[in-house]
Amino acid sequence: MKGKATSFDIAHLTGVSQSTVSRALRDSPLVSEETRRRIREAAEQLNYKVDKNASNLRSQHSGTLALLLFEDPTADDSHINPFFLSMLGSITRACALRGYDLLISFQQLSYDWHADYADTKKADGIILLGYGDYLAYLDKLQKLVAQGTRSIRWGAVLPDQPDVSIGCDNYQGGQAIATHLLEQGCRRIAFLGDASSHYPEFFERYRGYAATLQQAGITMDPALQVDAAESTEQAGYNALETLLERAEPFDAVFAASDLIAIGAMRALADHNIKVPEQVAVAGFDDIPMARFLNPPLTTVLQDTKLAGETLVDNLLCLIRNEPVETHLLPVKLVVRRSSQFSQPADHV
Amino acid sequence: MKGKATSFDIAHLTGVSQSTVSRALRDSPLVSEETRRRIREAAEQLNYKVDKNASNLRSQHSGTLALLLFEDPTADDSHINPFFLSMLGSITRACALRGYDLLISFQQLSYDWHADYADTKKADGIILLGYGDYLAYLDKLQKLVAQGTRSIRWGAVLPDQPDVSIGCDNYQGGQAIATHLLEQGCRRIAFLGDASSHYPEFFERYRGYAATLQQAGITMDPALQVDAAESTEQAGYNALETLLERAEPFDAVFAASDLIAIGAMRALADHNIKVPEQVAVAGFDDIPMARFLNPPLTTVLQDTKLAGETLVDNLLCLIRNEPVETHLLPVKLVVRRSSQFSQPADHV
Numbered sequence: 001m002k003g004k005a006t007s008f009d010i011a012h013l014t015g016v017s018q019s020t021v022s023r024a025l026r027d028s029p030l031v032s033e034e035t036r037r038r039i040r041e042a043a044e045q046l047n048y049k050v051d052k053n054a055s056n057l058r059s060q061h062s063g064t065l066a067l068l069l070f071e072d073p074t075a076d077d078s079h080i081n082p083f084f085l086s087m088l089g090s091i092t093r094a095c096a097l098r099g100y101d102l103l104i105s106f107q108q109l110s111y112d113w114h115a116d117y118a119d120t121k122k123a124d125g126i127i128l129l130g131y132g133d134y135l136a137y138l139d140k141l142q143k144l145v146a147q148g149t150r151s152i153r154w155g156a157v158l159p160d161q162p163d164v165s166i167g168c169d170n171y172q173g174g175q176a177i178a179t180h181l182l183e184q185g186c187r188r189i190a191f192l193g194d195a196s197s198h199y200p201e202f203f204e205r206y207r208g209y210a211a212t213l214q215q216a217g218i219t220m221d222p223a224l225q226v227d228a229a230e231s232t233e234q235a236g237y238n239a240l241e242t243l244l245e246r247a248e249p250f251d252a253v254f255a256a257s258d259l260i261a262i263g264a265m266r267a268l269a270d271h272n273i274k275v276p277e278q279v280a281v282a283g284f285d286d287i288p289m290a291r292f293l294n295p296p297l298t299t300v301l302q303d304t305k306l307a308g309e310t311l312v313d314n315l316l317c318l319i320r321n322e323p324v325e326t327h328l329l330p331v332k333l334v335v336r337r338s339s340q341f342s343q344p345a346d347h348v
Numbered sequence: 349m350k351g352k353a354t355s356f357d358i359a360h361l362t363g364v365s366q367s368t369v370s371r372a373l374r375d376s377p378l379v380s381e382e383t384r385r386r387i388r389e390a391a392e393q394l395n396y397k398v399d400k401n402a403s404n405l406r407s408q409h410s411g412t413l414a415l416l417l418f419e420d421p422t423a424d425d426s427h428i429n430p431f432f433l434s435m436l437g438s439i440t441r442a443c444a445l446r447g448y449d450l451l452i453s454f455q456q457l458s459y460d461w462h463a464d465y466a467d468t469k470k471a472d473g474i475i476l477l478g479y480g481d482y483l484a485y486l487d488k489l490q491k492l493v494a495q496g497t498r499s500i501r502w503g504a505v506l507p508d509q510p511d512v513s514i515g516c517d518n519y520q521g522g523q524a525i526a527t528h529l530l531e532q533g534c535r536r537i538a539f540l541g542d543a544s545s546h547y548p549e550f551f552e553r554y555r556g557y558a559a560t561l562q563q564a565g566i567t568m569d570p571a572l573q574v575d576a577a578e579s580t581e582q583a584g585y586n587a588l589e590t591l592l593e594r595a596e597p598f599d600a601v602f603a604a605s606d607l608i609a610i611g612a613m614r615a616l617a618d619h620n621i622k623v624p625e626q627v628a629v630a631g632f633d634d635i636p637m638a639r640f641l642n643p644p645l646t647t648v649l650q651d652t653k654l655a656g657e658t659l660v661d662n663l664l665c666l667i668r669n670e671p672v673e674t675h676l677l678p679v680k681l682v683v684r685r686s687s688q689f690s691q692p693a694d695h696v
Contacts, residue, residue: 017455064451069440080437082636088436089428092417096454101470103412103451106444107365122449288430289637 005046013042066103066123070130082287090308125150125315133198150318156200169328173300174208176333177282186252190224192239193256202256223248228260236263258283258290280339296336353394361390414451414471418478430635438656473498473663481546498666504548517676521648522556524681525630534600538572540587541604550604571596584611606631606638628687644684
């Protein structure tokens with residue numbers, strides 16, 4: 001074995017968790033006498049030295065990170081948004097690999113949730129994740145930071161934000177989709193999704209798209225932007241219906257999320273409008289089902305594995321009082337058949 | 349307002365969480381003086397009486413349920429199985445609606461995980477969820493139950509099991525798929541999935557399928573069962589390759605999970621074998637992408653929303669010392685195009 005033995009080595013040797021080793025070496029009554037004996041023997045065998053400072057420090061820790069999900073748990077639709085579910089899975093895994101449990105708490109934006117984490121030792125730090133109106137919870141975020149709770153937020157980088165945030169480069173993603181659709185020959189590209197500072201991630205996607213169209217000399221037509229504040233299939237379906245009612249021509253749809261795109265594709269099919277032959281469609285997220293759609297959906301990949309790891313690692317830095325900076329993760333354009341109408345269709 | 353006011357009513361009125369109300373009424377220093385004052389005023393206004401017994405009882409509680417996930421977090425494939433992810437979402441939501449946080453802990457089967465929950469007050473009770481060799485962790489389950497930890501397991505009902513379990517009726521699901529495939533005229537129905545007592549859920553699906561074929565007078569051919577102990581696309585792809593190498597004719601594939609079915613369909617496509625025209629395919633779970641596959645996948649729906657709610661509600665019964673019984677939830681056959689080869693194909 002290289003280097004000094006750690007409590008993880010003892011855990012590995014004795015087949016118990018690292019937290020059980022810590023507890024046993026502190027002679028905690030929560031560990032059975034026999035297990036304590038086995039762990040002491042293994043520690044001796046590995047020539048393990050208890051670092052008193054580290055041990056004291058560790059015993060103040062909960063070994064737990066918290067994840068606050070902002071979403072309405074009473075919503076009719078019983079399924080969590082697949083992008084969040086994927087983030088949930090990736091954060092859970094990243095915690096597991098770093099020896100932490102994850103405490104998940106659904107919170108209503110209107111509640112006084114920050115108070116639950118002030119000095120309760122429930123968790124060493126908090127990750128905040130969720131859609132929802134950012135401006136509606138900004139004051140609570142400020143209180144959370146002011147009370148010294150270590151936290152990191154998934155989302156857009158904003159002027160004067162009180163906290164550290166990590167997000168994906170939504171602006172770049174919006175640019176990439178718009179550039180791709182222009183290359184396909186589209187000129188009347190509708191945007192389905194809220195485009196206001198209440199929903200900063202959608203707004204950044206919109207801004208990247210709008211800047212790209214303007215650079216290409218296209219005048220923005222407000223009739224081609226339809227709100228869809230919720231990221232659901234139904235919101236996408238309704239937004240597309242609204243777009244059709246406006247009776248303005250369009251040759252492409254950029255949906256602010258894949259779920260919105262799926263709903264829009266369903267509405268297009270109901271009106272016998274062919275994708276991609278008559279209208280190109282693109283989404284955002286690359287949720288697992290995007291590649292299985294018919295036609296498969298062009299979208300922007302947010303790397304949820306990297307995102308989960310980055311959130312957890314940066315929060316652990318904050319907990320160790322190491323410097324952490326707000327930053328954006330790169331995104332990747334994923335071109336599939338839903339947007340390629342310059343290509344011959346399969347059945348021709 | 350009907351009936352006696354509760355701490356939830358105070359929470360609603362003051363815009364804080366119920367746990368903050370509880371804390372404030374116990375004069376906890378964790379709640380700011382101003383918030384305590386607001387809560388006391390609301391309590392007075394609502395004529396709220398503190399139930400001393402309930403309050404004492406509640407303060408012994410963590411307000412948290414734990415979810416132990418058995419899956420290898422170091423696996424190369426970084427994505428959690430979509431069925432588990434869906435269960436994770438549904439359990440999280442069910443906890444939220446009942447005012448509980450959820451503590452998620454990934455555990456390796458080989459670790460001494462039960463010790464982490466003995467008297468630590470981390471959680472009021474535990475839900476166990478995961479694939480993995482049941483026989484490999486049975487002894488730890490026995491210790492968990494013996495030490496008095498309230499727990500409930502998602503999975504098959506087994507002879508002499510030490511704990512309470514809730515699962516879906518995998519046997520009935522296997523019967524439903526086999527009956528449907530027989531009705532489609534299939535006679536050589538392969539089974540892709542482990543069929544041993546190490547993986548009781550897959551085994552039950554196999555047993556329901558085998559009993560149905562035997563009742564129909566079909567002699568079981570061992571060459572038509574291929575192991576796929578992991579529930580992954582790759583395992584399904586490999587299992588189908590193995591089946592083809594055996595050079596035994598087959599007219600249908602029943603995959604023990606949708607992921608295995610997706611891999612098998614990919615392998616069939618690579619061999620230019622048409623689904624459903626040449627081989628009917630069915631899976632199990634009804635993961636979100638099943639309906640988007642090409643062709644859409646016939647499968648058995650496990651209602652993860654109901655499952656999550658039932659697990660949480662039964663665990664809360666155990667915590668309140670109310671009787672709880674091991675039982676199975678019904679499943680539902682979902683027929684889609686992948687198995688309907690008696691029907692004319694779309695392009696004919």
